[in-house]
Amino acid sequence: MSGRSIEYEDALALLDWxxxxxxxxxxxxxxxxxxxxxxxxxxxxxxxKQATPTPSHQPRQTRAGSAQTIPAGDEAIKSARQIAGxxxxxxxxxxAMEAFESCSLANTAHSTVFSDGHPSASVMLIGEAPGRDExxxxxxxxxxxGQLLDRMLAAIDLSRKNEGxxxxxxxxxxxxxxxxxxxxxxxxxxxxxxxxxxxIALAQPKVIVALGGISAKNLLDTPTGITKLRGKWAIYESGxxxxxxxxxxxxxxxxxxxxxxxxxxxxxxxxxxxxxxxxE
Ligand code: URA
Numbered sequence: 001m002s003g004r005s006i007e008y009e010d011a012l013a014l015l016d017w018x019x020x021x022x023x024x025x026x027x028x029x030x031x032x033x034x035x036x037x038x039x040x041x042x043x044x045x046x047x048x049k050q051a052t053p054t055p056s057h058q059p060r061q062t063r064a065g066s067a068q069t070i071p072a073g074d075e076a077i078k079s080a081r082q083i084a085g086x087x088x089x090x091x092x093x094x095x096a097m098e099a100f101e102s103c104s105l106a107n108t109a110h111s112t113v114f115s116d117g118h119p120s121a122s123v124m125l126i127g128e129a130p131g132r133d134e135x136x137x138x139x140x141x142x143x144x145x146g147q148l149l150d151r152m153l154a155a156i157d158l159s160r161k162n163e164g165x166x167x168x169x170x171x172x173x174x175x176x177x178x179x180x181x182x183x184x185x186x187x188x189x190x191x192x193x194x195x196x197x198x199x200i201a202l203a204q205p206k207v208i209v210a211l212g213g214i215s216a217k218n219l220l221d222t223p224t225g226i227t228k229l230r231g232k233w234a235i236y237e238s239g240x241x242x243x244x245x246x247x248x249x250x251x252x253x254x255x256x257x258x259x260x261x262x263x264x265x266x267x268x269x270x271x272x273x274x275x276x277x278x279x280e
Pocket of ligand 1: 127128129131134141145146252
């Protein structure tokens, strides 16, 4: 006997079920029974005003902080494209993304995960979307996958702490964490694409690495999967600039499939060669 009550075990099992289903964030201090109609609640307490719950772990502050209509599909993409296109510096782009509300993910995430490393780095690595650790830290690739990524970079003498030829600049296609670490939807990615495209245009890296299928498919605008794309150099067109881009397996995938680290090693060596060539 563990000495735990049945209620305790039931509560633990329920919590476990929520986490498995992807609900891994408490956004309010008190649970809210969504089955109870608000007007019934008010009616049950005559003369009392409904208190506004104060979330303990506030989602990212949005401009109005009020109920807002999120433009759907094309409208949101158009708005992102216009806003991103008007930014003439990375600081402006970061501020514009922090104020952007037309992607539903922006309203559930705690932070806009813009980038890490130095924008002068020769290589820009682009992942998929922040996870829970990144959302909390406000920085890309800080969790387990990020630690592996740092070790992979160190193996070819690159670091996000450095500038220029030995540096690594890191961002994501989607800057807001999808709840429960699910994959971003096609519509969410499409809304975020103008931001990462502008990010690349402003950072002007010499070489891009696309980490994982979502990043590679969207940057290369192809339905081909990462297993076929990885290790094959392609060209990313940013305005007039043609930037070599190398798709690689995502570090999170490598953590789950360590046998495929050998492909990642091959790709890292190809990246190192290309960077050396671009310095000559
Ligand atoms: N996975 C990503 O693609 N990006 C991150 O920032 C973290 C994990």
